[in-house]
Amino acid sequence: MKKIEAIIRAEKLGDVKNALESKGFYGMTVTDVRGRGRQKGIQLQFKGRTMEIDLLPKVKIEIVVRDEDVEEVVELISNFARTGNVGDGKIFVIPVENAVRIRTGERGDKAL
Amino acid sequence: MKKIEAIIRAEKLGDVKNALESKGFYGMTVTDVRGRGRQKGIQLQFKGRTMEIDLLPKVKIEIVVRDEDVEEVVELISNFARTGNVGDGKIFVIPVENAVRIRTGERGDKAL
């Protein structure tokens, strides 16, 4: 099992979600995060004084999948989250040793 | 060391927290997340037009524990987060290579 962590633009979440769903990947967990990378920050003003915010709002998607599905999910996310501009985000693949479905107590791949 | 990531119902956090505490697992980090799985979404209306929200509010608990404690913590969370209805959530076990307590610089199991 692997956990796929993708940090994407908030406005792309809908597309990514639908794409994953259409291939049968329904379960996921989403978190509001803020990130920085190559993308430049935003200038703000308050009472005429300016400042720069370099942590921009992003969305993190976490999906735990069977090993054999990793490639497909990574591809799907890449394709549907891409705009081609800086700030599109990153995907990380992290090993998962076990999974449990709380409702039933099922473990391993069955729990996904 | 392992990180136990549990995605549970928000209203179960209190019970889970108390159960863990009573067994000596005090440290934890909690994040507000939204998730979807088998549970169906919620219908909303706005000015008479309806929509469905399929990402529902959940709470993510992260606890890093020594290898030998993994099973106990997983059991505790499972038991206390369970309602038996869809949407109870999932637990994932993820390997951790090292831990550092920032205050003292201690590393490894001592840092937990």
Add this chain to the structure above:
Amino acid sequence: MKKIEAIIRAEKLGDVKNALESKGFYGMTVTDVRGRGRQKGIQLQFKGRTMEIDLLPKVKIEIVVRDEDVEEVVELISNFARTGNVGDGKIFVIPVENAVRIRTGERGDKAL
């Protein structure tokens, strides 16, 4: 590749960010979390009735780095997030199998 997850005080984020930046570690993802550990909670009152909140606001920083940079980043965070008081937080090092830059499709260390 490793993911460094650091849970620190919110008011230290600025210092840590700047320190990392000055050493060339720019990319990062930040999440608002709440945590508990050795630090005691806060007492609140509402209409004269008191309660204790033991999950205190913290900030989680996630940085994925090449294996060789782990030590440096951990040191930097430790040094700049430290106040010496309980509640300074923890750093966890988690293995990452792969990374993808969504914009370009680059993989592995190049994607960081």
Add this chain to the structure above:
Amino acid sequence: MAVFELGDGMRKAVVLVTIVLILMLVTPAMAIPAGWIGDANGAKTLKENPRAPVNFTWTLLCGFLVMFMQAGFAMVETGFTRAKNCANVVMKNMIDYVIGSLAFFAIGFALMMGKDWHGLIGTTGWFLTGKAYDVSTICLWFFELVFCATAATIVSGAIAERPKFSVYVIYSFIVSALIYPIYGHWMWGGGWLSSAPFMVKLGHGYGALDFAGSGVVHAIGGYIALAACILLGPRIGRYDENGNPRPILGHNIALAVLGTFILWFGWFGFNPGSTLAADQLRISIIAANTNLAAAAAGATAMFITWIKNGKPDIGLTCNGVLGGLVAITAPCAWVTPWASVIIGIVAGFIVCYGYWFLEKHGIDDAVGAVPVHGFCGSWGLLALGIFADGTYGVYTTQPPLVRGLLYGNPRFFICQVIDVIVNFAWAFGTGFLLFWILKKTIGIRVRPEEEIIGLDISEHATVAYPNFVYSSSMESETPFRMK
């Protein structure tokens, strides 16, 4: 957790109720011959009373301020409850005014202010037709309406976060059409409490009095709320396994304080406006007394919590201010400024200890409305019986001047005690009956899973703050593709 879907089979019932309501409201009104009406354009009234313009100006503007208190209640109540019920709470505040306006138009006003029948109810002015189509009568209607709506809305906050919305709609109609107006008639419509010969004799020239409604408006609302809270039971999580109360924090203190200020502001319409006439110059003293009692009560509540818990509590300070306002509402025209300060100080104690008392006894009043409006309302009636200083008459500068216990008329104090008892019995009794019947028939409380997910979603299929709570979910609904 259950799935929350729209369309729950209640539709037919609602259609029916809607149609009946429309017919009820409109048909009888049209049926009445329009020929036989009052002074509908005011020319005659103006000729008879050249001071009518300033009195109308005063009464209407004060009435507008009172109407604005609806916004104050909405903000206080939502501020002191949770975000997941926010839309439901403010919707209840909106709808009780909407329904109450129609109910008081159709039925309530006639029962309250119509021609007296045996000191019990009024009997004329239905639908503001016939003789009631008159500038003075309708001026009075408007002013009484906003008072009626205040009484109705008090309950909303106390029972927040658990009742069915449909129950609240029914309650709003009944309270504005029947419960409030009938008691209102007894006190202000020429009914027995104020005007029965035995009461007038007892009080030495006047029966029970209530200048602007500590009893008529606030205690009525407060004690109905008490009955409803008892029947509903506490919110999930309000008490722990051992029955110890646990605080449920309000979600928006800024709005709660805003609401408190709006109410304080509106109260300057409530109390001084109750002269219904600007030529009663006592209005200035009424305004001052109103303000002083509020301030004294607020300060008292703040110091009580500061002493008790070591830090000044905002919630009870706001409640204190409101309790002071409620307490001074009955006596405002008849007492001195310094007495107002004392009345306020006592109200500050009542608000705090009353709240803790109810809490300890398992009664979950979400915003503290029962001590504020109920207990302080009763205190206001008694305080009038104690401190009335004999400088002002019964809504007039003419004798009989109103005197209380401290100024040599203990028998008037007895009138007030009777009123306190009757007021409680009527409000608690009818309130209990109403909610008890509803509980036994359609049920008054939402299911536990509905309560946990919040009434916004379960009762209205909405969320009050989608961008904060569901943030990126909302964003993601956007099907936009950047080119």
Add this chain to the structure above:
Amino acid sequence: MAVFELGDGMRKAVVLVTIVLILMLVTPAMAIPAGWIGDANGAKTLKENPRAPVNFTWTLLCGFLVMFMQAGFAMVETGFTRAKNCANVVMKNMIDYVIGSLAFFAIGFALMMGKDWHGLIGTTGWFLTGKAYDVSTICLWFFELVFCATAATIVSGAIAERPKFSVYVIYSFIVSALIYPIYGHWMWGGGWLSSAPFMVKLGHGYGALDFAGSGVVHAIGGYIALAACILLGPRIGRYDENGNPRPILGHNIALAVLGTFILWFGWFGFNPGSTLAADQLRISIIAANTNLAAAAAGATAMFITWIKNGKPDIGLTCNGVLGGLVAITAPCAWVTPWASVIIGIVAGFIVCYGYWFLEKHGIDDAVGAVPVHGFCGSWGLLALGIFADGTYGVYTTQPPLVRGLLYGNPRFFICQVIDVIVNFAWAFGTGFLLFWILKKTIGIRVRPEEEIIGLDISEHATVAYPNFVYSSSMESETPFRMK
């Protein structure tokens, strides 16, 4: 996503515009000889009319209430749109009042209320100088100003979340200086709609009427908004790939309901205040009618959504209330209370079905302003032509008394139909022209990436709720080092 930087080359343009504006506002004013003025301290006016104090009191206080409606619009509009545009929305509400005040001072008032020129425009009173420096004239100016500002601000909500801020500034000036005042002159300034001999003959003694501005204020605003919405196009994400509408939830229901209450409150200045005189005691009936129509419309809208979707919808209930208020604005002084209830019920239907109709046709009115102000405004004009009951005259108790279709004057109904058509043509026509010219020249809509990141950042370089949305980013800007 693009980087949003301050300093976008518009600076020079803005400097220029600023200087021109200052010169425009100040120079002519100073140029006019101050010697030849009206009754600037009111001594003469008081002597001539001993009732002036109460009439001024009434008119001014009602005007203040109307001014406060600006806050209501701001809260409703921001409450019903997204957090990322919150600062932009409230800023627009602030700035249309700011710019509108200056424009109406310099130009608008003279065009509207100055000496009539061929029934088309007014021609005196520029910059409130000369004879216009007079207590009565300026009292009128103030009252008309707050009405003008109401018309202007209506558009803001409908077009929210996508127009350029600079476009909105220009629009605010034009509408307050030209579009509103000219039509206003036709109805209230002695212009042709109300006073041309052929209209007066047609109506049997009076031409088209509009007591407090269902047409003059609301429908004008509503139809300009319609034109602007059409030219702007829908917000990104408002329709899916198949063109089906998708809801975009408002971000703060508590503020939206607060705003609705503030508007309802302010409307008691709007309608009753439009007598401009407290000695018209009809004001009490106007207040009652206003309230009843609002309540009836709110209840209707609530029941419609309840029946349709199974749960009562808060957004449309608020819109319903506002639609009822708009509809009763024209007829409020001339109809009975029960007719007001009917007018409100119809408005409730118009609000809901009007909103869904526009939505289905691809017109994205972010807060529902077009059905509320536009459609209900037209309905108000017609309702006046139907229900006027002949108990009250043209802002006076004297004949000719105003009668509608049901009370034997069908020709007056025709006047109103003419007005509805003219009103729509003028507002939609000039509004379309204005936004069309702006679209073809400077462009009226922000770029898609600006819209997605939100107008707060792209137009004002700010965020409305930094501690919630960017929370710890803000915190982290603190260079504090704990010792």
Add this chain to the structure above:
Amino acid sequence: MAVFELGDGMRKAVVLVTIVLILMLVTPAMAIPAGWIGDANGAKTLKENPRAPVNFTWTLLCGFLVMFMQAGFAMVETGFTRAKNCANVVMKNMIDYVIGSLAFFAIGFALMMGKDWHGLIGTTGWFLTGKAYDVSTICLWFFELVFCATAATIVSGAIAERPKFSVYVIYSFIVSALIYPIYGHWMWGGGWLSSAPFMVKLGHGYGALDFAGSGVVHAIGGYIALAACILLGPRIGRYDENGNPRPILGHNIALAVLGTFILWFGWFGFNPGSTLAADQLRISIIAANTNLAAAAAGATAMFITWIKNGKPDIGLTCNGVLGGLVAITAPCAWVTPWASVIIGIVAGFIVCYGYWFLEKHGIDDAVGAVPVHGFCGSWGLLALGIFADGTYGVYTTQPPLVRGLLYGNPRFFICQVIDVIVNFAWAFGTGFLLFWILKKTIGIRVRPEEEIIGLDISEHATVAYPNFVYSSSMESETPFRMK
């Protein structure tokens, strides 16, 4: 970080203070024989002045509007500061009105409006007893109270996010009991600034003037705030290591704009109401001037930031509006509308550059109160000395008519200059002394870790928005077990 616990040993002190306060407020009042009083029911006053009802109506309703400004201040101040201090900020706004009401009742009013003693202080009317128990006197008391409370609350915003709450309670008492009333006496209570023979001679018939309190209310508040800001030092994080200012964003722009609108609305009570009489028809011009100055200043501030940073700034636009209102407060009754526009434009510049000036010099005024109320207040006094056009007298239509520099009375301008200096010296001097003594004794600022965690938690043990900031922590406190 330290643990924040309730119960910090201050309890005994607070108990003591509470008891002393209660005794102070109540005992003397009761001691005074109630027999010898003023016209407590108004019958005599009405007979003597048949216009009293309309004047009372006007004065009281305007006073209510001014009272409502407290809500405006609360919203502006909390909107422009951070969420973690939100409850503290609004609590301060509540409590200064609460404490101020009691202090002004007991002491302040007598010092300000009592029988003059050598032009320095008033000496009668303590506790509103004796001759002060009179409808006219108490009408005046109420109106002056709400002004006093405005002055007091100005400081709250400037010093936000760092002072101890207990210090603020003490400050509130002192300013309302002593600092404000004494200066107020000099200007409005028959004291030396307005009435000493040498001043009257200097001004050609009148001494220094201040129609509604640019100086008495706003500049007093503003300069006390300046002193307090200097003594407190800037908030942690307001300046970087190199001393460069860094913005600390306000947490709720919607509420800040709402607050600005509430203040603007309330100002229509503040300025026009200051005639204390509706038979001064100049009230209409006062209202118009008030509005025009606000609009001109708001537009100016917007354009300044637009030009400077490339995007229009909301915070300074709101401050601009408020600065315009402050500036027109002194001259509002004595200048022309076009002069009001100029006064507003200048105020817009003062607000922006004043704010940046202070910021650059290390003075951290959290909401910009010093430039808005202090600097614009002084400008208002000067502007009166420049633009007064000789059409209106000293709160009357009778001569001497008030003329300024441009209209031939340069010596009156000198009166105003004297006033500006005295005003600054008094406010800054007494304010500095007060906060300096408090600093040296009990300390005026919370500890750094308290400031970082926020004053809501450290001073009140609460959080203003628990569902957003601590969200699921709150939820989890629920001991509910689903079956």
